[in-house]
Amino acid sequence: MSVARVLPITTSAGQGAAWQHRAVLVPRLAAAALLLAGAIWAVPGLADDYWLSAILVPFLILSLAALGLNLLTGFAGQLSVGTAAFMATGAYTAYNVAARLPDVPLLVAFAAGGLAAALLGALAGLPSGRIKGFYLVVCTLAVQFFVEWAFTRFRWFSGDNSSGQVAVPALRLGGHLLDTPRAHYWLVLGVVGALTWVARNIAHSELGRRFLAVRDMDTAAAVIGIPVLRTKLLAFAISSFYCGVAGALWGFVYLGAFDPRAWELSRSFQVLFIIIIGGMGSLAGSFVGAAFMLLFPILMSRVASTLLSGTIDQGTLSNYQKIVFGALIIFFLIKEPLGLASVGRALWRRVRVWPLRQW
């Protein structure tokens, strides 16, 4: 049972290659530069503190986690429900490094979190040599529950704090104190941007091809000489690195203080839903899905309050959100298995053709 035929998206070296013909490359680079410039300067200028800290920062961090899961599930075809465990590992490792070794730079602490998560990911992926397809879910499930238990049970991880909650030390980068929403936004943007660039390189490289090959048919991949287990382990490790860094960012920048309940199975499902809705195997889809996941509940509560001219209590609202989410998942699976990203691409194609349609 493979994830293969759900995902006809290809990021072939031909289409999106890092080394493309100038005619295609220049406009694309220009667009990317514009996007980057906008993200760095325009957004903080236009957005208020609420938007920066409550919407944009979590959006970027969840996108990063989704990128990680996408590399593993969307590209390499290994279904995982352990995303939250990898994020937790990243968060707690980064916390312990930052709290116990205060001279270590912040980014190094994040990287340490990523590396610890990567190690755990590789461990979780070891059984993928023997265990195929769907059964593999149990391995990541086992990791998820084990990690949840371990971080709750062993107080050492939380700095021997009796409440089990960790409070993150102040964020310093190169001597500057990062304590404004804008600073947080730039920190997260920088990390996520850099890792997105790396993810893009991977997707369009030989490694990306090997991921896709293993996803589509791992027997055939072995037959043409691809080291299947090694490729799967690499997928697990790299994906978990991304989730680990995302977890560290989530804990340090977004939450500020956290306990094991931030990293429960429901968060693994949240990230899985992000990539389903956004489009599995699509890097852009990770962002689209994350945006949807964050904005949709806000939209729903606004709609509900205007329709019912008043406020609904949070409990009822979250129930209805659940129902709508579930229905949307099913809808996307039926109608648009390639997710919102492909809907976007189709729309974009139509937009480009539209002026020519008149005659």
Add this chain to the structure above:
Amino acid sequence: MSSMAPTAPLLRLRDVSLSFRAIRALSGVAFAVRRHEVCAIIGPNGAGKSSLLNVVSGVYRPQEGELTFDGRTARHITPRHAAQWGMARTFQNIAVFRGMSVLDNVIAGGNLSFGATWIEQALRVGRAARAEREARARAERVLAFLRLQRYRHHLVSALPYGLQKRVELARALAAQPKLLLLDEPMAGMNVAEKQEMSEAILDVNRDLGTTVLLIEHDMRIVMGISDHVVVLDYGRVVGDGTPTEVRSNADVIRAYLGASRAAA
């Protein structure tokens, strides 16, 4: 054509037996394939032809026997070993990577000679750019050889059956193999497509010098392109020689061609 020179065969099977629980797929199979020849395996359905190919390419592990390829001998090998030793193959039910483009499939075929590590690729440093260029150039050569250039960015799953089979062949060729294993390369094709595929196989054998071991049902094709024919029936070799020799072998006729020697 087959030579009388005493060069060692490229592939030799000795006494290979394969069973799936109670079913005996192969019994005591032994034959040799000479370098640069086109060898066809024929036999009725269920004779064990695909199993034989799977043993050679390491997908199945035989219980007995051994195989020698290019001087190396082993009881069983992994598919990856087979690829590293210089074998490439196609499958009966096409095994192309459906979610990838034609070009990517073919480049993937040459993965064993990719010259950069994943870190170099991830950070776009070092040999990554050059390795990608070289891989692309190699793939383009294969695409040109099989006239698949204009489909290079097409998603394989969107291509018609005949083209998918050609892509699978291209992917196998991208590895520049010494031995090409083809499992029913003409299955499901019409006369014109079969002609094209036969020519492609002959081109591969003559121009690239690749040894070919193929499973085929169409006797016209077998007689037309092979130098050497091995006949299997119920997992045993019942015929082994040139096409003409095999055609007149009584056992073969009885087992495979039936009383009416229609197809030949």
Add this chain to the structure above:
Amino acid sequence: MSYLLETLLGGLLAGIMYSLVAIGFVLIYKSSGVFNFAQGALVLFAALTFVSLVERGVPFLAAIAVTAAVMIIVAVLVERLVLRPLVNRPPVTLFMATLGLSYILEGTAQALWGADVHGLDLGIDDVPVSIAGLRLSRFDLIASATAGGLVALLALLANRTRMGRSLRAVADDPLAALSVGVRLPRIWRRVWSLAGLVGLIAGLLWGARSGVQFSLTLVVLKAMPVLIIGGFDSIGGAVVGGLIVGAAEKLAEVYVGPIVGGGIENWFPYVLAVGLLLARPAGLFGDRTVERV
């Protein structure tokens, strides 16, 4: 020694409860190849519906009848709105659809009946019973008897009735079954109804044991190791798997727990399942299909 036996038996009996949920899974998997992640949600939905009816004064048997009817309606809706549109998709897609389905069921159940914990009284007291000098729970014994009865009933259904034959045909080869006239939508409706009813029974027992609450949906996750050990397509295997998981869990909790710390039953069954899968990638009872390339 008798403590060990009691613990073991206690675990076995608790394991029967897992088997009950797992049986629902197996039914659906056998007939449509779908791993129904929403099984736990079905259990919760059934239990909540029943409890809410009883709390509103509906008599016990009537409440059961109404709940059963509701589960059948759910099955019909699921077949029509989820299974039919996704009929040719790979199993992973269907699994993710059941993920979505579980969300819908949970949300609906809680929107309709609230998120509080409800007590469920089946009239069975959980008192210790002494058998052969061992103290066992009366409740667990009755639950085991129920599960045993259910398995026997289902076995009869599968082997003696026409629907059972159709089910087995569909499980074996859906296309071939279609070609001999088996109507897939009807089969699926029936199977999902059956799974819903099994879920109802499981929900009643589970609810009586630990109260009807949201965490019931997490039971589905426990069923996974059960299925892995017992095989996804064997009802007998589901029972054996449940016993093994229940016993292992209990023993680990009692003997390993004090050393490592409490709560290991949360992850132990999964690690056990992974270990077993490494040894037998198709599960203890599962079909070991030879991959013909």
